[in-house]
Every structure is written in structure tokens, then in C-alpha cells.
Amino acid sequence: MRSSTHASGWLDVAVTTEAGPLAAPVRQPLVQRLLPHSFRRSPLAIIAVGIVIAWILLALGASVIAPYGPVNQDFVHRLAGPSASHLFGTDPLGRDILSRILFGARLSVPVGIAAVVLALVIGMVIGSVAGFFGGYVDEVIMRFTDLMLAFPTIILAMVITAALGAGIKNALIAIMIAWWPAYARLVRGLVLSTREREFVLVARAVGVSDARVLVRHVIPNIISPIVIMGTLDVGNAILTFASLSFLGLGATPDVAEWGSMISLGRTYFDQWWIGTFPGLAILSLVLAFNIVGDSLRDALDPRFRKL
Amino acid sequence: MNLTGFILRRLLYLVPMLIGITLLTFTLSHAVPADPVAANLGDQAASDPTIVAAFRHEWGLDKPLYQQYGIYLWRVIHGNLGVSISTRQPVSTDLRQRLPATIELAVAAMLISIIIGIPLGILSAARRDSAVDQSARVISLIGVSVPVFWLALVAILIFYARLGWAPAPGRLSASMETPPFHTGFIVIDGLLAGRMDVVKDALGHLVLPALVLSSYSVGVITRMTRGSMLEVLGEDFIRTARAKGVFERRVIVQHAARNSLIPVITIIGLSFGGLLSGAVITETVFSWPGLGLYAFSSATSLDFPAIMGVGIVVAVVYVLVNLLVDVAYALVDPRIRVA
Numbered sequence: 287m288r289s290s291t292h293a294s295g296w297l298d299v300a301v302t303t304e305a306g307p308l309a310a311p312v313r314q315p316l317v318q319r320l321l322p323h324s325f326r327r328s329p330l331a332i333i334a335v336g337i338v339i340a341w342i343l344l345a346l347g348a349s350v351i352a353p354y355g356p357v358n359q360d361f362v363h364r365l366a367g368p369s370a371s372h373l374f375g376t377d378p379l380g381r382d383i384l385s386r387i388l389f390g391a392r393l394s395v396p397v398g399i400a401a402v403v404l405a406l407v408i409g410m411v412i413g414s415v416a417g418f419f420g421g422y423v424d425e426v427i428m429r430f431t432d433l434m435l436a437f438p439t440i441i442l443a444m445v446i447t448a449a450l451g452a453g454i455k456n457a458l459i460a461i462m463i464a465w466w467p468a469y470a471r472l473v474r475g476l477v478l479s480t481r482e483r484e485f486v487l488v489a490r491a492v493g494v495s496d497a498r499v500l501v502r503h504v505i506p507n508i509i510s511p512i513v514i515m516g517t518l519d520v521g522n523a524i525l526t527f528a529s530l531s532f533l534g535l536g537a538t539p540d541v542a543e544w545g546s547m548i549s550l551g552r553t554y555f556d557q558w559w560i561g562t563f564p565g566l567a568i569l570s571l572v573l574a575f576n577i578v579g580d581s582l583r584d585a586l587d588p589r590f591r592k593l
Numbered sequence: 594m595n596l597t598g599f600i601l602r603r604l605l606y607l608v609p610m611l612i613g614i615t616l617l618t619f620t621l622s623h624a625v626p627a628d629p630v631a632a633n634l635g636d637q638a639a640s641d642p643t644i645v646a647a648f649r650h651e652w653g654l655d656k657p658l659y660q661q662y663g664i665y666l667w668r669v670i671h672g673n674l675g676v677s678i679s680t681r682q683p684v685s686t687d688l689r690q691r692l693p694a695t696i697e698l699a700v701a702a703m704l705i706s707i708i709i710g711i712p713l714g715i716l717s718a719a720r721r722d723s724a725v726d727q728s729a730r731v732i733s734l735i736g737v738s739v740p741v742f743w744l745a746l747v748a749i750l751i752f753y754a755r756l757g758w759a760p761a762p763g764r765l766s767a768s769m770e771t772p773p774f775h776t777g778f779i780v781i782d783g784l785l786a787g788r789m790d791v792v793k794d795a796l797g798h799l800v801l802p803a804l805v806l807s808s809y810s811v812g813v814i815t816r817m818t819r820g821s822m823l824e825v826l827g828e829d830f831i832r833t834a835r836a837k838g839v840f841e842r843r844v845i846v847q848h849a850a851r852n853s854l855i856p857v858i859t860i861i862g863l864s865f866g867g868l869l870s871g872a873v874i875t876e877t878v879f880s881w882p883g884l885g886l887y888a889f890s891s892a893t894s895l896d897f898p899a900i901m902g903v904g905i906v907v908a909v910v911y912v913l914v915n916l917l918v919d920v921a922y923a924l925v926d927p928r929i930r931v932a
Contacts, residue, residue, distance in 0.1 A: 330731075433613040436911045437904070438870040441888050445618070445900055448892040525740055529874055532742045533889065548743050552878070555754040562750075565743030573738040580734060580816075 331581035337574035345391035356389035375559035398524035409469025417477030457536035521575025675898035693777030695883035701803035706810035714818025736812025862918035
């Protein structure tokens with residue numbers, strides 16, 4: 287129940303904002319009532335929202351819920367299979383895998399959010415400058431963005447983390463550098479379409495400065511679709527972070543992190559639980575984010591609505 | 594303008610693109626605090642100033658940055674990508690050996706994704722909201738959400754370690770002799786050498802990593818085909834066809850599917866970049882000696898010439914794939930004749 291009220295509340299924001307830059311910046315009650323409905327009708331979407339919330343709660347409550355500490359070693363039960371005392375088994379150092387997964391959420395969820403927020407802020411500044419001022423500035427910035435987008439994310443992130451040194455902070459910086467161009471492009475498109483709208487023209491006509499028009503009039507009108515897209519990308523950010531850790535470029539093996547936990551499983555073919563469970567954790571969280579995103583897109587995209 | 598002119602013009606795009614890519618990788622790899630000296634010499638050697646100076650001189654690291662870049666660019670134009678610091682081989686030789694392995698993997702994965710993704714997407718749209726549609730949706734969402742490295746690990750655990758259906762990771766069994774190097778594609782080289790046993794063995798090694806790598810693009814292509822089909826199915830000519838009494842199967846296959854392919858082709862081209870990203874990870878898990886594994890090892894050892902070589906190759910592949918996409922457009926849709 288809780289998840290469904292949460293979902294609709296969240297969506298009301300989403301819907302208004304999606305309509306925002308296209309129509310007048312006033313609320314459209316009809317659209318608002320229709321769309322959340324088609325989202326709410328989808329049981330899959332509701333379950334997905336529930337899973338995301340559940341993971342956030344598990345991350346917050348990890349120290350209470352987890353049966354063991356993330357680095358506690360139980361030497362007697364090294365490499366023990368799933369049992370009543372260790373539900374998901376233990377790793378080569380006798381650490382409880384379930385507990386490490388729970389504490390891993392505490393790392394992955396904030397890292398995913400932080401990576402997206404940082405990339406968004408940079409992308410927003412650069413994209414809005416390009417879209418708002420146009421001309422040369424736009425041309426140069428967008429060509430550079432295209433260049434960055436042409437480069438496979440993981441290779442770019444790999445070079446950056448390798449150069450800066452492995453570590454959680456550097457992996458975060460790498461994802462941020464690799465991701466901002468996509469947001470810059472999105473923001474630029476939205477700014478371009480908002481720039482010519484009446485209320486912006488009016489503001490400029492009465493002599494409001496460029497910077498103020500951009501910050502006070504343009505950005506507030508495009509912020510919502512950007513925030514939604516960013517929210518949905520948190521899942522992908524978590525996935526990228528885990529990939530870097532898996533390659534040994536993110537979290538170090540002593541830290542409870544999903545990617546590096548899976549990496550540990552590579553050397554133990556007979557102890558399948560070491561790598562399997564952390565992977566299921568990533569899959570469930572990322573899948574939930576993507577189901578929410580997909581359902582939202584389906585609900586919001588007028589082309590896919592049933593006639 | 595004719596097709597040849599169009600292709601030539603598109604190839605010209607490569608020039609600024611390559612300058613940009615080299616500049617980007619060059620800046621990235623030099624503007625960072627890490628020191629290639631420490632990464633490539635042992636601790637003991639790195640503490641000896643004469644060895645360090647000799648190392649820096651040998652690799653041109655003692656010159657000012659703009660000179661290093663100038664020298665590098667001049668050599669690249671002449672086909673010399675420099676010598677890899679870690680393998681001590683010319684980077685172009687390294688790339689020549691490794692690129693075919695990645696292309697082999699990526700093409701196999703792409704074929705799998707097209708064979709699964711397009712029919713599944715069409716079926717999904719034709720039976721909208723049915724059980725088929727719902728399962729296709731879940732399958733494709735799992736495809737884009739699953740961590741490739743985990744899927745690779747689980748696939749190895751199940752099909753190699755448990756069931757013994759798949760061969761050990763790698764491109765060829767240890768007992769097999771690599772066929773003489775012609776194209777670098779083991780399957781093709783094997784055929785050229787008339788060694789069917791090698792071809793069979795190589796294909797056997799290819800199946801599992803290609804399936805794993807295809808997970809993401811299967812998801813993307815299925816979703817895209819479905820969306821594109823739904824859009825086309827809402828158009829007037831579909832209604833007309835149905836009104837004329839054309840069989841539904843024919844409406845779907847002949848009228849709708851063909852018209853919905855254009856955006857799908859774009860996605861196939863675009864997901865090639867994603868495929869390369871995925872290949873990096875897949876290759877490390879499957880010990881596949883391709884570009885990805887090379888990129889990984891050169892990035893971790895701060896092997897600048899190798900990293901930049903990878904960057905250049907990736908950029909060229911990216912531009913060529915996009916070119917192919919545009920040519921494919923013209924073939925699928927006679928309305929689009931290159932302007």
C-alpha cells in the first residue's frame with residue numbers, strides 16, 4: 287500500500303513536469319489524472335517501485351538487519367555454503383555474504399545517486415550554456431560532447447580510474463566524466479525548446495539579464511524531466527560502478543561492494559554462492575529502476591497509448 | 594550527390610574526430626597524477642634516478658607535452674602508433690592481432706541479438722499486452738539490467754564448471770593449433786587453412802561469450818522494434834490494408850515490419866558502442882584476447898601509446914559503423930536517397 291501511494295505521489299510531479307516545457311507552465315489536470323492511472327494499472331511497475339524502496343530501507347537499516355558485520359570473519363565456516371546460520375553462505379575469509387550484500391547496498395545506492403547528481407550538475411551547466419547562447423559556443427561544446435559520447439563509457443571510465451588510481455572516489459569521478467555529455471545534450475535540447483517560449487521572450491524584452499533568464503526562467507521549466515531521467519539512471523550508475531569495482535578499479539576487495547564481491551567469485555568455481563548472490567542483488571535493483579523507467583516512458587509517450 | 598561521394602565525405606569526418614580522440618586521450622593520460630614510470634618499472638628500478646631518466650628519455654616523456662603530442666600525431670599520420678610500453682611491440686601490431694578477436698565476438702553477439710530481438714519485438718507489438726508481450730518486456734528489461742560480468746561468471750559456472758557443455762574460456766582449445774594468420778579471424782583463417790576441426794572448435798568457444806555479450810543488445814533491439822512497430826501499426830495504411838481484407842500475418846510482416854525497421858537499424862548501429870563497452874568486460878571474464886582485454890591491461894599499466902591506439906581504433910570503428918547504418922537506411926527505405 288505504502289509503495290503505491292508513494293508511486294502516485296511521485297508520478298504527479300513527474301507528469302506535471304513532463305508536460306511543463308511543452309505546454310504552458312500551468313498544471314494540466316486531465317493529463318495528470320490519466321497518466322498516473324496507466325502507470326498504476328501496471329502491477330509490474332508497482333512491484334518495481336516497491337523493490338527500489340525496499341533496497342533503500344535495507345541500505346539504511348543494514349547495521350540492524352544484517353546478521354553479521356561486513357568484515358567479521360568466521361574462520362571455522364570459511365567458504366561455507368548457504369545454511370541457516372549463513373543464508374547466502376560465506377566467502378574465502380569466512381565473511382557472511384548476506385551481510386556484505388546488505389552493507390554493499392549502503393555503498394552502491396549513495397554512490398549511484400552521487401554519480402548521477404554530479405554528472406547532472408555538470409551536464410546542466412554546460413548544456414544550458416550551449417543551448418541558451420547558441421552560435422559558436424554551442425557548436426564547440428556540442429562537438430566536444432559528441433566526441434565524448436563516441437567513446438565507450440567503460441573504456442573512458444577505465445582510463446580515468448586507472449590514471450587517478452583505483453578507489454571509490456575516483457570511480458565516482460570517472461562515471462561523472464563519462465556521463466555528463468549525455469545530460470548536456472538532453473539539457474541543451476530542452477533549453478532550445480524553452481528559449482523561444484513567450485515567458486522567456488517577455489522576460490528578455492523587459493530587460494532581465496541573460497544569466498537571470500537562464501537561472502530563474504528557463505531552468506525551472508526544464509528541471510523536472512531532467513530530474514526524472516536522472517533518477518532512472520541511478521540504476522545504470524550502480525551497474526557501472528559495480529563494473530569498475532569488478533575490474534578492480536573501484537572499491538577495494540576489503541570493502542563490502544557488490545562488483546568486487548562478484549570478482550571474488552571468479553576464482554572459486556565450486557563455491558557458486560560467492561558470486562551469484564551479489565549479482566542477484568545488482569540485478570534486482572537495476573531491473574527495478576529500469577522497469578519504473580520503462581513503465582513511465584510507456585505511460586508518458588503519447589505514441590504508445592492505445593487508441 | 595552519389596553514394597561514393599557521400600561515403601567519401603563521411604570518411605572525411607574521421608579527421609577531426611581522430612584529432613579530437615587523440616587529443617582527448619592524450620590530455621587524459623597526461624593530465625593525471627599517476628606516473629607511468631612507477632607503473633612500469635619495479636619499485637627498485639623506480640628509485641634509481643638514472644634508470645628513471647633513461648626510461649623517460651626512451652619514451653619521450655622528458656619533452657614538453659605539446660611536443661610529445663606533435664610527435665605522436667606526426668607518427669600516427671604515417672601509420673606508426675608507437676610502441677606499447679608493456680608489450681614492447683608496435684601498438685599497430687598489437688591492435689592488428691587483437692581487433693579481429695573483438696570483431697568476431699561483437700559480430701556474433703550482434704547477429705544473436707538481431708535474430709532474437711527483431712522477431713520478439715514484432716511479435717510483442719502484434720500481440721500487445723498479451724502474455725507474450727509481457728514476457729518479452731521482462732526478458733528485454735532483464736537484458737539491459739543484468740551485469741554482464743556476473744552473467745559471464747554464472748554462464749561459466751553453469752555451462753563450463755557444472756555441465757561441461759562449454760569449452761574452457763579462451764578463443765581456442767589448448768590442444769588446437771592456431772591457423773596461420775591471414776585475417777586474424779580464427780573462423781575465417783581456419784576455413785582458409787581447410788581445418789574444419791579448428792573452425793568447429795573456434796565456434797564452440799565463441800557461443801557462450803557471444804550469448805552473454807548479446808544480453809544487452811537483445812533487450813535494446815526488442816524494445817526498439819516493439820516501439821517502432823506500435824507506431825507504424827497506428828498508421829493509416831495499416832488500417833487500409835486491414836480494411837482491404839489483407840491477412841493479419843501479412844499486414845504485420847509485409848506492411849508494418851518493413852516500415853518499422855529504420856529506427857531499429859539506428860539502434861543496432863548505436864548499440865555497437867555499447868557492445869564494445871560490454872566486450873571489455875566480457876573479454877576479461879572469458880580471457881578473450883581482444884581489444885577489450887588489451888584496453889584493460891594497458892589502462893591499468895598506464896601504457897599511453899596503447900591506450901591512444903585503442904582510442905583511435907574505437908573511433909574509426911564508430912565512424913564506420915555509423916556510415917554502414919546510413920548506407921543501410923538507403924537500402925531499406927528508397928525514400929531516403931542520400932542528399
